[in-house]
Amino acid sequence: MSSDRFYYTTPIYYLNAKPHIGHAYCTVLVDALTRFRRLFGAEVHFLTGTDEHGQKVQKSADARGVTPKQHVDELAAEFRDLWPELHIAYDDFIRTTEPRHMAAVQEALTRLFERGDIYAQDYEGWYSTSEERFFTEDELVDGKDPISGLEVQRIKERNYFFKMSKYGERLRQHIVDNPGFIRPAYRGNEVLGFLDKGLQDLCISRPKERLSWGIPLPFDPEYVTYVWVDALTNYVSALGWPDGEAFARWWPHAHHVIGKDILTTHSVYWTTMLMALDVPLPQSIVATGWWLSQDRKMSKSLGNVVSPLGMRDVYGPDVLRYFLLRDMVVGLDGNFSEEALVKRNNSDLANDLGNLQRRAGGLVEKWFEGRVPERGQGGELEAAIVAAADELREKVPALVDDLQIHAAIEETLQFVRRLNKYVTDTEPFKVVKTDKEAAGRSLYTVLEGLRHAACLLAPVMPEKMATLTASLGASPTGLLADLRWGGLEPGTKLELGEPLFPRRDLPEAPPAEVAPAPVAPPAPKGGAKAKAAEPAGDGASDVISFDDFAKVKLRAATVLEAERVAGSDKLLRLQVDLGDEKRQIVAGIGKTWEPEAIVGRQVVIVANLAPRKVFKVESQGMVLAVETPDGGLALVTPSAAVAPGTEVR
Ligand code: ME8
Numbered sequence: 001m002s003s004d005r006f007y008y009t010t011p012i013y014y015l016n017a018k019p020h021i022g023h024a025y026c027t028v029l030v031d032a033l034t035r036f037r038r039l040f041g042a043e044v045h046f047l048t049g050t051d052e053h054g055q056k057v058q059k060s061a062d063a064r065g066v067t068p069k070q071h072v073d074e075l076a077a078e079f080r081d082l083w084p085e086l087h088i089a090y091d092d093f094i095r096t097t098e099p100r101h102m103a104a105v106q107e108a109l110t111r112l113f114e115r116g117d118i119y120a121q122d123y124e125g126w127y128s129t130s131e132e133r134f135f136t137e138d139e140l141v142d143g144k145d146p147i148s149g150l151e152v153q154r155i156k157e158r159n160y161f162f163k164m165s166k167y168g169e170r171l172r173q174h175i176v177d178n179p180g181f182i183r184p185a186y187r188g189n190e191v192l193g194f195l196d197k198g199l200q201d202l203c204i205s206r207p208k209e210r211l212s213w214g215i216p217l218p219f220d221p222e223y224v225t226y227v228w229v230d231a232l233t234n235y236v237s238a239l240g241w242p243d244g245e246a247f248a249r250w251w252p253h254a255h256h257v258i259g260k261d262i263l264t265t266h267s268v269y270w271t272t273m274l275m276a277l278d279v280p281l282p283q284s285i286v287a288t289g290w291w292l293s294q295d296r297k298m299s300k301s302l303g304n305v306v307s308p309l310g311m312r313d314v315y316g317p318d319v320l321r322y323f324l325l326r327d328m329v330v331g332l333d334g335n336f337s338e339e340a341l342v343k344r345n346n347s348d349l350a351n352d353l354g355n356l357q358r359r360a361g362g363l364v365e366k367w368f369e370g371r372v373p374e375r376g377q378g379g380e381l382e383a384a385i386v387a388a389a390d391e392l393r394e395k396v397p398a399l400v401d402d403l404q405i406h407a408a409i410e411e412t413l414q415f416v417r418r419l420n421k422y423v424t425d426t427e428p429f430k431v432v433k434t435d436k437e438a439a440g441r442s443l444y445t446v447l448e449g450l451r452h453a454a455c456l457l458a459p460v461m462p463e464k465m466a467t468l469t470a471s472l473g474a475s476p477t478g479l480l481a482d483l484r485w486g487g488l489e490p491g492t493k494l495e496l497g498e499p500l501f502p503r504r505d506l507p508e509a510p511p512a513e514v515a516p517a518p519v520a521p522p523a524p525k526g527g528a529k530a531k532a533a534e535p536a537g538d539g540a541s542d543v544i545s546f547d548d549f550a551k552v553k554l555r556a557a558t559v560l561e562a563e564r565v566a567g568s569d570k571l572l573r574l575q576v577d578l579g580d581e582k583r584q585i586v587a588g589i590g591k592t593w594e595p596e597a598i599v600g601r602q603v604v605i606v607a608n609l610a611p612r613k614v615f616k617v618e619s620q621g622m623v624l625a626v627e628t629p630d631g632g633l634a635l636v637t638p639s640a641a642v643a644p645g646t647e648v649r
Helices: 021-039 055-064 068-085 099-114 164-177 185-196 227-232 245-253 260-276 308-315 317-326 338-367 380-401 405-426 436-457 462-471 546-551
Strands: 005-014 043-051 092-095 118-128 133-135 153-162 205-207 220-225 254-259 284-288 291-293 554-564 572-577 582-587 602-606 612-614 617-619 625-627 633-635
Touching (some): 005 021, 021 043, 021 068, 021 254, 021 284, 021 380, 043 068, 043 227, 043 245, 068 308, 092 099, 099 227, 099 260, 153 220, 164 185, 164 260, 185 260, 254 260, 308 317, 308 338, 317 405, 338 405, 405 554, 436 462, 582 617
Parallel strands (some): 005 043, 005 254
Antiparallel strands (some): 118 153, 554 572, 572 582
């Protein structure tokens, strides 16, 4: 889906509480996408903002004893000012209480009304204040809101409706014809499933007597606009729709990045509204997963939130950004823990990247008067590094295109690890005493490699990578097309400065959010033995009851990532997809399986063993395998592809 223009949007956040890590993630993700795209040469417009009307906001204001206007003015400032603290540079910030937005919402409603797509009717249904929408009886789970799990109220009233059902078939066709429209693709299937149940019309009004904090309907002042119709319109109101140069320029390139919790409102309500308004649909809707805390969605209503500013204060904005983008696979859920953040900082940033800069820089200071040495005539080893850099410049844009941001980062880190190995192989610290030119060549290669890494990681850690680049005596590369091997000028003075990424201690007590997940340790010695049951110690029968067997939860999982556990030739650290969550599993299959060979495969795991640390890495499940006659390990795997997470029975 390459293009040279992108209009990226985040959800606009409700002003019913302070921003948490979940909001920060979505906004950081869009900021990184924006920076990557600009690096690749595209023009980008990045919009974020705040959703300021509706019952939730009115309730929060009432609870604080202030007017809704006072409340939203204070909280909007908090959101707006938070983002730069995380190095987020949006181009526009829209507030739904701004005149430019309210005028566009009224214009949209007038148009829908005039074309006969809005009608009035009595309606009775289950209303969720948390989600600000009605649910049908069928949609409730145990009589409660199926999304938040909170209480719903039975409400009967006269309201206005948008003829959403009229556009259901057209929408279904659009999704089928455009596989990249809803991303990841499996979310598109969910929406098709939702449409299969039959699309109803959408209630788009709230009587003023029940809710006054909203945009009045242009054709009936006794009502205000349903907050979702109001909020979704932000994506076009901010561009000056219906007219406006910005609208013509950016709208054809729109990509909405949202959480999976608001996929229906975006992929169904918003798209059908656009159809009715004769506005083309956005290019894509990207649904991200959730950051979990205490095994539940981090959420204001559940009160289990982690503050982005708290994390930023301790670790700095760029390390937080790195962790959020590296440890989350776009679309899947991730468990937030400070411990994982510290580990990521220590391994990737302090050890691999930061140390390399200190090591190479230190040698240059000691032996080359702090100036970039000559590039010299490289041999095979140097040619291999140059080829790896060439490959990296190709791979990162392809991975970003595919929204595999974690993999794009990992690709660059692999390159950095390769540079570390190159230092070990060429030993400039020894060689310098006998062959200064050869040592200089090695150091040039490392510094130039670091300049490449800094360029490709700049969208993730803008400030730290600017500092790294400056420390090499180079200027930032604004366009990837301008990044060429050999750009570093010999003779330039290095500006090493303070260590970029200090190592951190693990948090004292495990933070409350690291709850024991229902997961399993790796296989006992020798790795993943098939789950055949251990013989009972007293020599009694091996037979177990069905109930005992039923306690073991076996599930199919798809391997997303795999790497060797440092210090072991047997252990692989796997990230697997269980459909509704992601797990890290340490499996003792490394003697038979190369990490690359296992990625993308489906395996069967024991999903409810207590987590356990192996070689200091937490294992949250056990992969099943059977020993082959030659002493290798064959994986237990479904004979046909199944949805990740499917129970094995
Ligand atoms: O829904 N993990 O606003 P909102 C990851 N105003 N992302 C999370 C998250 C978590 N635990 N919690 C929230 C609204 N988010 C509406 C949107 S758009 C026209 C209107 C992110 O403040 C995620 O992207 O409840 C989610 O969709 C968004 O915050 C919603 O935030």
